[in-house]
Amino acid sequence: MTAHSAEPGKPAPPEKGDKRERILDAAEHVFAAHGFFAAKVSEIAERAGVADGTIYLYFKNKDDLLISLFESRMERVNAHLASHVAKHTKPKEKLDAFIRAYLALVKEQPAAAEVLTVELRQSAKFMKGQPTNPKFAELLRLLATIVGEGQAAGVFTDAIPAPVAARMIFGLVDEMALAWLLGDKTPESAPRGKKFDIVRAADWVGALITQGLERRSTQ
């Protein structure tokens, strides 16, 4: 996170793209560095190279900024996941591609992942709105569609409703992301006290889920 911190008195140079995007980029870094509650709108403004008041032309308050950031990043995440899933035709491979792409993204973009997974949970407003957030619903729908395809093809059990399976799969990958981001040192997977390998963990997650959903001949 340190590499992203703005140097005091030295705001990030104005970038291409509109102000709204610059504010969102700045908010991502500041939220990840200091946490949502400790983050100051003035620091976000400084980093974005705009006046404090300008932020309120685009966002109602800090909560709105976090939710807008979530929606912006989730849009990218959903598009990224969908493109990886689309490379495959078999439901099991699609599910595996989803899991791999999700966990690889956490490793590649820890600041974005920290905002999505850690900071967001700390905004009461979002938590209460979570079940109906359209971008989160879209991610769950992508998962449910894959499970549904597998059920239709007779590959996945239909004993578990597809939307419930989707929620379970999300819970599982989200927990792995959280454990990794918070620096969990699961002994067996990280023998030398280092963070476990989240990309390697995708094998374990994929194995548990695809085998767990498999349709048995006895059904």
Place this chain on the structure above:
Amino acid sequence: MTAHSAEPGKPAPPEKGDKRERILDAAEHVFAAHGFFAAKVSEIAERAGVADGTIYLYFKNKDDLLISLFESRMERVNAHLASHVAKHTKPKEKLDAFIRAYLALVKEQPAAAEVLTVELRQSAKFMKGQPTNPKFAELLRLLATIVGEGQAAGVFTDAIPAPVAARMIFGLVDEMALAWLLGDKTPESAPRGKKFDIVRAADWVGALITQGLERRSTQ
């Protein structure tokens, strides 16, 4: 939650047990009713029937109160889960018992579950300390022990390290608890727009996990 709210000007009558326990009980209700950040220490004091200052004799601050509440409730949860697990001898049945007991507890004690699952995520201090919280570690250890027993007995695959499997299982049940507490209305599982049945969901969670961990003859 409404049923638990203290009526204005009418503190809960002093109960048996020491002040610390009364404060924790009051905090559980107030955190669940208003959320951690909106919760006022004065309201907790009023509900517990103690002076505001008394709270600070037992707890450093609101964060400390939340963490202490977590530890107190997790101690009960761990004991409850362990007793249900102990009724069985086969690893699969133990795992199933754990999942059922966990989800049933969420339904029976929604205020406690809301504090553990929703509010706790909103305390930055706890989030950062989560990997090493001893009570949380104990819950994960109980799960890892069951998985390890299944691996030793050749029932569960040993392709997934037991502590990683434990974390994945926790993520899954925790997500189901969260979805239920936040009032998720998963269409297929709740046809009339009602909350899904979290006790029924234990069947699905158990099915996914025990089949997912099963050792294959081809290994």
